[in-house]
Amino acid sequence: MSNVTRLYHALPLSADINKAVTDLDTAIAEAIDADKAAGLPQGLVLAILHGQAHAQTHEMVKA
Known part of the structure; x- marks a missing residue:
């Protein structure tokens, strides 16, 4: 996903966090x-990703 612009945190992030983010991005792209x-329809892929994002947001908000 070379066309993705990285957003940077206000404070410097550790090398471990940067590596984890890069690994996550690579795994998702693959x-x-x-x-x-x-042959999965793109709409199904999008729906699965959206559902996961919604579930994770819910977990963060309820904590």
């Missing part, structure tokens, strides 16, 4: 590519 290659 999973999306594999899903598209397998």
Whole structure:
């Protein structure tokens, strides 16, 4: 996903956090590519990603 602009935190982030973010981004991009290659409709991929984002937001808000 080389066309994605990275947002930077106001404070410097550790190398471990930067690596974790990069690894997560890479894993998501690879999973999306594999899903598209397998023929999953883009709308389904989007719905799954949106559902996960919603669930994680709910977990953060209720904590």
